[in-house]
Amino acid sequence: MNEFDFIQKLRAQMKSRKASPRVLCGIGDDAAVITQSLGRDSLITADLLIEGIDFHRGATSPRLLGHKALAVSLSDIAAMGARPAYSLVSLGLPEDIWDTNFKERFYEGYLALAEKFGVTLIGGDISRADQIVIDSIVLGELRSGAAVLRSTARAGDQLFVTGALGGAAAGLKLIELGARLSEPPDSLSLWESAGVRERSLAGGAVARMSEPPAVAGGPDQSETASIDSLLLRQLRPDARVGWGVVLGDERLATAMIDISDGISSDLNHLCLESAVGAVIEAAAIPVDQNVIRLCGRRALDPLALALHGGEDFELLFTVSPENVSRLPQKVDGVPVARIGEITDAPGHVRIREKNREWDLRPEGFEHFSR
Amino acid sequence: MNEFDFIQKLRAQMKSRKASPRVLCGIGDDAAVITQSLGRDSLITADLLIEGIDFHRGATSPRLLGHKALAVSLSDIAAMGARPAYSLVSLGLPEDIWDTNFKERFYEGYLALAEKFGVTLIGGDISRADQIVIDSIVLGELRSGAAVLRSTARAGDQLFVTGALGGAAAGLKLIELGARLSEPPDSLSLWESAGVRERSLAGGAVARMSEPPAVAGGPDQSETASIDSLLLRQLRPDARVGWGVVLGDERLATAMIDISDGISSDLNHLCLESAVGAVIEAAAIPVDQNVIRLCGRRALDPLALALHGGEDFELLFTVSPENVSRLPQKVDGVPVARIGEITDAPGHVRIREKNREWDLRPEGFEHFSR
Numbered sequence: 001m002n003e004f005d006f007i008q009k010l011r012a013q014m015k016s017r018k019a020s021p022r023v024l025c026g027i028g029d030d031a032a033v034i035t036q037s038l039g040r041d042s043l044i045t046a047d048l049l050i051e052g053i054d055f056h057r058g059a060t061s062p063r064l065l066g067h068k069a070l071a072v073s074l075s076d077i078a079a080m081g082a083r084p085a086y087s088l089v090s091l092g093l094p095e096d097i098w099d100t101n102f103k104e105r106f107y108e109g110y111l112a113l114a115e116k117f118g119v120t121l122i123g124g125d126i127s128r129a130d131q132i133v134i135d136s137i138v139l140g141e142l143r144s145g146a147a148v149l150r151s152t153a154r155a156g157d158q159l160f161v162t163g164a165l166g167g168a169a170a171g172l173k174l175i176e177l178g179a180r181l182s183e184p185p186d187s188l189s190l191w192e193s194a195g196v197r198e199r200s201l202a203g204g205a206v207a208r209m210s211e212p213p214a215v216a217g218g219p220d221q222s223e224t225a226s227i228d229s230l231l232l233r234q235l236r237p238d239a240r241v242g243w244g245v246v247l248g249d250e251r252l253a254t255a256m257i258d259i260s261d262g263i264s265s266d267l268n269h270l271c272l273e274s275a276v277g278a279v280i281e282a283a284a285i286p287v288d289q290n291v292i293r294l295c296g297r298r299a300l301d302p303l304a305l306a307l308h309g310g311e312d313f314e315l316l317f318t319v320s321p322e323n324v325s326r327l328p329q330k331v332d333g334v335p336v337a338r339i340g341e342i343t344d345a346p347g348h349v350r351i352r353e354k355n356r357e358w359d360l361r362p363e364g365f366e367h368f369s370r
Numbered sequence: 371m372n373e374f375d376f377i378q379k380l381r382a383q384m385k386s387r388k389a390s391p392r393v394l395c396g397i398g399d400d401a402a403v404i405t406q407s408l409g410r411d412s413l414i415t416a417d418l419l420i421e422g423i424d425f426h427r428g429a430t431s432p433r434l435l436g437h438k439a440l441a442v443s444l445s446d447i448a449a450m451g452a453r454p455a456y457s458l459v460s461l462g463l464p465e466d467i468w469d470t471n472f473k474e475r476f477y478e479g480y481l482a483l484a485e486k487f488g489v490t491l492i493g494g495d496i497s498r499a500d501q502i503v504i505d506s507i508v509l510g511e512l513r514s515g516a517a518v519l520r521s522t523a524r525a526g527d528q529l530f531v532t533g534a535l536g537g538a539a540a541g542l543k544l545i546e547l548g549a550r551l552s553e554p555p556d557s558l559s560l561w562e563s564a565g566v567r568e569r570s571l572a573g574g575a576v577a578r579m580s581e582p583p584a585v586a587g588g589p590d591q592s593e594t595a596s597i598d599s600l601l602l603r604q605l606r607p608d609a610r611v612g613w614g615v616v617l618g619d620e621r622l623a624t625a626m627i628d629i630s631d632g633i634s635s636d637l638n639h640l641c642l643e644s645a646v647g648a649v650i651e652a653a654a655i656p657v658d659q660n661v662i663r664l665c666g667r668r669a670l671d672p673l674a675l676a677l678h679g680g681e682d683f684e685l686l687f688t689v690s691p692e693n694v695s696r697l698p699q700k701v702d703g704v705p706v707a708r709i710g711e712i713t714d715a716p717g718h719v720r721i722r723e724k725n726r727e728w729d730l731r732p733e734g735f736e737h738f739s740r
Contacts, residue, residue: 003496006473010491013477020455020490032492034456034509038407044414046507048460048497085390086404090418090460090505103376107383120390121380122402125505126373127418135460135495135505137416139404 004269025149028273030079030258031140033147041147043140045076051132055235059175062102064235066109069136072260074117074239075313077140079258081148081248084241086122087114088137092129117241142248148317153255153274155344157318160327162240163334165263166302167288169309170295171234174227181231182224226290233288237313242332247317252327256317262310265362268349270316271342280340280360282353307351308363318342374639395519398643400449400628401510403517411517413510415446421502425605429545432472434605436479439506442630444487444609445683447510449628451518451618454489454611458507462499487611512618518687523625523644525714527688530697532610533704535633536672537658539679540665541604544597551601552594596660603658607683612702617687622697626687632680635732638719640686641712650710650730652723677721678733688712 001009011027024041025033031045049069051057060068069089077084089110093102114121119138240258247253257270263285271278287306295302319327329335343350351360371379381397394411395403401415419439421427430438439459447454459480463472484491489508610628617623627640633655641648657676665672689697699705713720721730 007496010477013481014491017481017485017490020488023456023490023492026490026492027494032456032458034492036406036412037410040407042406042412044456044458044493044507044509046458046460046493046495046505048462048495048503048505050462050497050499050503052500053498086393086402086414088402088414088416088507090416092418092420092503107380111383111387115387118390120387120393120396121384122393122396122404123414123416124397125416125418126377127420128423129420129503130422130501131499133418133420133462133499133503135416135418137414137458137507139414 024145025147029150030076030256031082033080035144039144041142041144043077043080043082043142043147045073045138047072047076047136049134049136056175057132059180060235062105063109065132065134066106066111067113067236069106069134070110070113070119070138071237071239071313073136073138074113074119074241075237075258075260077138078240078244079148079256079315080140080142081146081244081253081256082140082142083245083248084117084119084138084140086139087119088122089124090126090133090135090137091124092127092131092133094130094132095128097132098128146248146251148248148253148256149273150255150257150270151273153270153276153318153342154320155276155342157254157320157342158324158338159267159278159280159316159318159340159342160336161259161263161286161314161316161339162243162331162336163238163312163314164286164288165259165312165314166291166306166309167230167233168237168311168313169234169262169305170288170291171230171232172309172311173305174230175234179227179231181235182228223294226293229290230288230294234311237311239313240315240331240334243315243334243336246328246331247315250326252319252323253317254320256315259312259314259316260310262308262363263316264307264349264360265310266316267360268362270318271347271349274342275346277343277345277348277350278340279343279350279352279357282351284337284339286335286337286339307360394515395517399520400446400626401452403450405514409514411512411514413447413450413452413512413517415443415508417442417446417506419504419506426545427502429550430605432475433479435502435504436476436481437483437606439476439504440480440483440489440508441607441609441683443506443508444483444489444611445607445628445630447508448610448614449518449626449685450510450512451516451614451623451626452510452512453615453618454487454508454510456492456509457484457489458492459494460496460503460505460507461494462497462501462503464500464502465498467502468498516618516621518618518623518626519643520625520627520640521643523640523646523688523712524690525646525712527624527690527712528694528708529637529648529650529686529688529710529712530706531629531633531656531684531686531709532613532706533682533684534656534658535629535682535684536661536676536679537600537603538607538681538683539604539632539675540658540661541600541602542679542681543675544600545604549597549601551605552598593664596663599660600658600664604681607681609683610685610701610704613685613704613706616698616701617685620696622689622693623687624690626685629682629684629686630680632678632733633686634677634719634730635680636686637730638732640688641717641719644712645716647713647715647718647720648710649713649720649722649727652721654707654709656705656707656709677730
């Protein structure tokens, strides 16, 4: 049983209980929704980030980690069409990390992002742990009944995705190959002072890969910039907060999910919840330009990364045909692409490329694959 | 710097930022308080429980752990005088635990307690981790402006504590000595199926201690019952939800905190926040009867356990003199004891025993003592 199956089981169990009539949406969406009085609903989401699973000490920095911890939860609130408002962080730290300035830097990264979106940190907890453990909790708000669920897509709705895909997964692959940021955004050397044996991050002047690049003469400057850009997609993801607010406020999206596990997984989640199918056009998928560039030189498939790679934190949403013309082209400089449409064939998620068409099976990340 | 100092630092930093006017209470109390519309406030608290730090796999069971995870956060909501309403749990599990029925049993214990207090589980997250990691999040509600803070005690207020103290700390000491529950409340043998090397818990018919008891002839039946009772104070704590609601609804408490770190620490927190002092009577401290009984036989000091032992999750609160007579004697069968009073000597927390009087210094648990 993987974690999705277990969550479904728990959700079924909760449905059989007498639930509070004020819970509009409990387990099973990007965030839970509770009715408050006077036409406002509250939302809440929690995301666990565990060292060695969700990030690697040697490849990131405390400040980047603080940013990412908040971003992943902001993304869940955006995926409900809501505005983030308050947050909590629970932090489990190994003793050697406690004695460094990790905490200060972590909160610098975290609070800089919080400030950008007007989010107030109101609580959390701190404990000791064998590995770094972060639980990120964000509360959001929106007009009563305006939450955009996963379960409300209808046949004929057009399917859109913000930004570009595949970058975060490519960044992860690069990290696994040994690539590091060419200019660390904050002093990463603190890891060394904490007695960490992992490869130093502060020493190198350019992005490095343990596998030599496939081009002759080593990485050129523009390749370095591409690698940095992909690493940052993985290490410092952006949450589409602006898009979330617009789609919710204007009631433009009929259903929405954020791409955390990969579009193949997340589109399947959305279709399953809505009891619909979908067909997407391979040529319409907005693949990250840096992925195309680097993959081309290494005979990798950029489309596979864009479809199955997780952690892009873009928004995948559906719009009814009559509302498509009302959709802005960009929000906060981030474009949107129409990639396909919803069909009335429940569970059938298909992808078309030229004359071929096949099932888009979920191949996203699972913590527990048995 | 210990975690309390760091939290104070973070709190000062947050105060210097432009905070949302709707945050009535942010970092630094048992829970955060946010104003909602129509005369209601929302509260939220998060508590991290880490294997090896906050509990030991070999001494508890998944169901007890589920109960405790929720109870510790219910206690924080009670300590604000509020009613719990919704909850989330984030769970990090080692892969060998995932393959057992840990999850099912954990949620059984968790949901049984949730149901008792009308709490609806609305979300959370699941991830892989090297050790069991639990982040317990509870949301509560109360009438606008009725939250009982730590910072509002006044000189002359009388100091009360619910229930009895020292039991949970004695239970922890017994566990460390090897004592186990005589009748495991659910199948603990699952730990074995998970390949855990720790001492089996299901085999014994009576509570066992690796140190032989100080009385001749081994543990008698009533000693076994006392040990079980203390172990359960540690492993299955009760949150004083009923007391919290009564004290909040009736506006009886002027300030309140729950005893999670030990009364010596928590009373100091309350006095520091309220800029007052306190004097308590040693003879008035309600020491757990089983602690007195077992300590007496082992030449340990029951009062020290009651003062400095954490995790009793009783409520420590102040009442203005004119309201003392309105205080109920019991709520849900749990009595209350007057233990002292608030003074106008900021930071001076004193304890009196017969003719002696001394400073009650915080000796509660710290995760990071440097």
